[in-house]
Amino acid sequence: MRIGSGTLVERRAARGQRILVTGGTGFLGSHIAVALLRAGHRVTVLVRSSKKLPAQDRVARLADWFGLDEGVRRSLDVAEGDVLDPGWAEAALEGTAGPGPVDEIVHCASNTAFAERKRAEVEAVNIGGLRNVLDFAARSGCVFFHHVSTAFVAGKRTGLCREEWVESGKFTNVYEETKAGGEILARDVCRREGIRLNVYRPSIVYGDSRTGRTLRFNALYFPVKAAVFLRDIYLADIRERDGRKASELGIRMKENGYLFMPIRIEAGREGGINLVPIDHCVDVFMAILEDGLEGGVYHIVNSRPTRIEDLVDHAKRLFRLDGVETCGLEAFVAQPRNALETLYDAYLDAYRPYMQDLRTFEIKNAAPALEKRGLVCPEFDYAIFARCMNYAVETGWGARLFP
Ligand SMILES: NC(=O)c1ccc[n+]([C@@H]2O[C@H](COP(=O)([O-])OP(=O)(O)OC[C@H]3O[C@@H](n4cnc5c(N)ncnc54)[C@H](OP(=O)(O)O)[C@@H]3O)[C@@H](O)[C@H]2O)c1
Missing domain, CATH: 3.40.50.720 (NAD(P)-binding Rossmann-like Domain)
Structure with missing residues (x-):
C-alpha cells in the first residue's frame, strides 16, 4: 500500500x-x-x-x-x-x-x-x-x-x-x-x-x-582515445623508425612540436x-x-x-595535434575518405548519432x-x-x- x-x-x-x-x-x-x-x-x-x-x-x-x-x-x-x-x-x-x-x-x-x-x-x-x-x-x-x-x-x-x-x-x-x-x-x-x-x-x-576522475572511459572518451592511439602509433613511427608509414598518410611532425595528422570528421553545422x-x-x-x-x-x-568543433579544438590543444578538422558531409562526396579517415571513422560509428544531436x-x-x-x-x-x-x-x- x-x-x-x-x-x-x-x-x-x-x-x-x-x-x-x-x-x-x-x-x-x-x-x-x-x-x-x-x-x-x-x-x-x-x-x-x-x-x-x-x-x-x-x-x-x-x-x-x-x-x-x-x-x-x-x-x-x-x-x-x-x-x-x-x-x-x-x-x-x-x-x-x-x-x-x-x-x-x-x-x-x-x-x-x-x-x-x-x-x-x-x-x-x-x-x-x-x-x-x-x-x-x-x-x-x-x-x-x-x-x-x-x-x-x-x-x-x-x-x-x-x-x-x-x-x-x-x-x-x-x-x-x-x-x-x-x-x-x-x-x-x-x-x-x-x-x-x-x-x-x-x-x-x-x-x-x-x-577529472571517472570509472568509465566509454562514450565521450572513446573518440579521443582513438585519436590519441593513432597519434602514438605515428609518433613512434616518426621517432623510432623512418616515419615512412606516417608520411604515406600525410602525417608529419611540425616545427612547433605538434603532430600534423590530417583527419576530417563529419559534423553538421548544428547540434552537438x-x-x-x-x-x-x-x-x-x-x-x-x-x-x-x-x-x-x-x-x-x-x-x-x-559542439564537435569545440571538442576537436580541445583535443588538438591538449594532445598537440594539428590537421584534425570537422567538415560537412559534402566534403566527403567531393573527396572520399583516405585510409586514415576510414580507420578513425570506424571508431566513431557507434557514437555518431549522439555527436550531432x-x-x-x-x-x-x-x-x-x-x-x-x-x-x-x-x-x-x-x-x-x-x-x-x-x-x-x-x-x-x-x-x-x-x-
Ligand atoms: N554512463 C552514462 O553515460 C549513462 C548515461 C545515461 C544513462 N545511464 C544509465 O545509468 C545506468 C548505469 O549505467 P553505467 O554507465 O553506470 O553502466 P556500467 O558502469 O556499465 O554499470 C552497469 C552495472 O550493472 C551491473 N550489471 C549488469 N548486468 C548485471 C546483472 N545481470 N546482475 C547484476 N548486476 C548487473 C554491472 O555489474 P558488473 O560490474 O558486475 O558488470 C554494473 O555494476 C544504466 O541504466 C544506464 O542506462 C548511463
Whole structure:
C-alpha cells in the first residue's frame, strides 16, 4: 500500500530505512551509492563477483577509490547476486546486516551495449533483469522505486523531447529500445503495486568536472582515445623508425612540436553532444530523490550541448595535434575518405548519432529541484576537458584505475 509523503519524509529523516542500489560496481550506481551513504543513509549494494574478485573485494576496492572513511563504510552492506536470477534478492540479502526490509530501490544495473549482436544479453538484463527487480520490489514492501534510465529513450527524433513516457518510437540501437521498454515496464508494475516511481534520464555522463576522475572511459572518451592511439602509433613511427608509414598518410611532425595528422570528421553545422559530468548527475539525482516525492520522469541533461568543433579544438590543444578538422558531409562526396579517415571513422560509428544531436530535452520536472539548490550543469570547457583527459591518460584509460 502506498505510504503518505509525510511518512516517507519522516522515515528518510530517521535514516532507519534500507536503500538497495543495483549495479553498485557501475559508474552511476557506485557514485549514487556513495552519495546516499554520505547523506547518512544505510545502503545495500547488489554486486556480482567477477572472474578475478569476489563481490566484497570489488566493493572494498571501490570504497578505497572513493576514499570512504570507516564510519561511512559501516553503513554499507554488500549483497551478492545477479538480477537475471529470479530468486536473486532473497539469497543475496540473507545475512546482510541491514535493518530488515528494503524500503527503496535505486535500479542502476543495466547492460549498456549498443551492438545488435548483443541484443539477447541486453534484452535479458534491461527487461528480464528489471522485471526480476520489480517483482522483488513488489514482494518486499518497497515503497519507492528509483529507475535509472537514459535521455535517449527519446529514440531517433529531433526537436524537444518531453519528460513523458515514450510508448513507441524508432530507436538507434537495442540499448535505447530496451531502456524505453524498461521504463514502461517499471511504470506498469509500480502503478499496479502502488509503488512510487521516479525515472531518471541522464544524457551522456563523463567524469567529475572538478577532479577529472571517472570509472568509465566509454562514450565521450572513446573518440579521443582513438585519436590519441593513432597519434602514438605515428609518433613512434616518426621517432623510432623512418616515419615512412606516417608520411604515406600525410602525417608529419611540425616545427612547433605538434603532430600534423590530417583527419576530417563529419559534423553538421548544428547540434552537438549532450554531456553531463558525474558530479552534477549525482547532485541532480539526490535533489530529485529528496524533492520528487510524488514520482515522475526527470531529464538530467545539459542545456548547452558541446559542439564537435569545440571538442576537436580541445583535443588538438591538449594532445598537440594539428590537421584534425570537422567538415560537412559534402566534403566527403567531393573527396572520399583516405585510409586514415576510414580507420578513425570506424571508431566513431557507434557514437555518431549522439555527436550531432539535434534534440533538446525538456527539464520542466527537474527544474524546481535544480533551482532550489542552484544546480547548473557545467559547460564542457577546455579546463574540464583537460582534467578529464589527463586523468584518463594517467590511468591508462582505465587500465591502471586501481593501484
Ligand atoms: N554512463 C552514462 O553515460 C549513462 C548515461 C545515461 C544513462 N545511464 C544509465 O545509468 C545506468 C548505469 O549505467 P553505467 O554507465 O553506470 O553502466 P556500467 O558502469 O556499465 O554499470 C552497469 C552495472 O550493472 C551491473 N550489471 C549488469 N548486468 C548485471 C546483472 N545481470 N546482475 C547484476 N548486476 C548487473 C554491472 O555489474 P558488473 O560490474 O558486475 O558488470 C554494473 O555494476 C544504466 O541504466 C544506464 O542506462 C548511463
